[in-house]
Amino acid sequence: MTITIKHVAERAGVSTKTVSRVMNGEAHVRTAVREAVMRVVEELGYRPNAFARSLSSARSYLLGLFLDDPAWSGYAAGMQRGALIRCRERHYHLVVEPLDTGTDGWEPDLMASIASLRLDGAILAPPLCAMPPLLDMLDGIGLPYVLISPGKDHQRSGSVDIDEEGAAFAMTRHLIDLGHRDIGLIEGIPSHAATPKRRAGFLSAMHGAGLPVDRDRIVPGDFTFRGGLDGGEALLGRATRPTAIFASNDDMALGVSAAAARRGIAVPGQLSIAGFDDGPTARVAWPPITTIRQPVGEMAAAAVDILIDPSYRDAPTDPRFRRELPYELIVRGSTAAPPPL
Structure with a gap:
């Protein structure tokens, strides 16, 4: 038997309108009533009909996750997974939209895509979250959005990030x-809001310890394995090489490991390598990568929660919609004391 909203209302002892308000996350529903309805929803295994819901309201119950390249890394995969799971929990659907703003005509293509999908809101992952023209466009059409790890424009909307x-x-x-x-430090993409912040943290720790930082110890990168390989070759190919390299993400840390292997440099005996993100590759590498665990899935889930909050559309700059989640230092086998002089 197909479970309908009427079955839920009868079991919970409320009206179908009340069930609808609870399922839509609307305000002004007493906590006890909300909890009673949700218990019945779980007991009966009720799942709203997305098509019927969209016809009966101005909403489509569809959120968009915009990425510059959905297949880019474990970071992107973790974000998609986190957003998808939360959307399912909240009876929404998720569409992942690749967006290359480096190509001609991306603006009309994006407008056409948004118009055809009738999105209720958008999640912008880096580096898209730090693109004022894109944010201006979304503001212009009145589409609510939440930024993941934004830069200087984080005051204009809801956001989720870490320190x-x-x-x-x-x-x-x-x-x-x-x-x-x-x-040594291998930096990320210059347009990525996290790149200057991670550089600042690196420099602050070095200067705080009274340690000099030579200009040639900071090299460019692009958050890819190839970028880490090239950066590792640059740092390890110098007359004197660093005893440790901090790569700005795990994919680049793996590239550094490959560069070290090419030169017969033992990790961590002769070189310590650290990464950032704690994606799947950091755990399966050998030796496993010491890294910063960034709760990417939880960040995407929090962005979904903000977007579907009934009060968000009317108050996107409210500070309660700017959330900072905790990070964790994960120590594994790729770091150890430097070799004796």
Whole structure:
């Protein structure tokens, strides 16, 4: 038998309108009533008909997750998974939209996509979250959005992030506490809001410990394995090489590991390597990568919660819609004390 909203209302002892308000996350429903309805929903296994819901309201119950490249890394995969699970829990649907703003005509293509999908809101992952033209466009059409790890424009809407600078400081401090004094940094994409924050955390830890940072110890990267390989080759190919390298994400840390293997440099015996994100590759690498655990899935889930909050559309700049989640330093086998002089 197909379970309908009427079955839920009868079992819970409320009207179908009340059940609808609870399922839609609307305000002004007493907590006891909300909990009673949700208990019945779980007991009966009720799932709203998304098509019927969209016809009976101005909403489509569809959220968009915009990524510059959905297949880019474990970071993107973790974000998709977190958003998808939360959407299912809240009886919404998720569509993942790749968006390459480096191509001609991306603006009309995006407008056409949004118009055809009738999105209720959008989640913008980095580096899209730091693109004022894109944010201006969404503001212009009145589409609510939430930014993941934004930069300077984070005051204009809801956002979810971590303390990027503090996390990079903690990782650098870990390497210093192990005894490293010559540490290299491989940066991320310049347009990514996290890149300058992680650099600032690195420099703050080094300067706080009274350690100099030579200009050639900071090299560019792009958050890819290839970027880490090239950055590792640059740092390890110099007359004197660092005893530790902090790569701005795990994919680049794996690239550094490959560069070290090419040169016969033992990890961590001769070189310590650290990453950032704690994606699946960090755990299966050998040795496993010491990294910062960024709760990417939880961040995406929090963005979904903000978007479907009934009061968000009317108050997107309210500080309660700007959330900072905790990070965690994960120490694994890729870092150790430096080799004796």
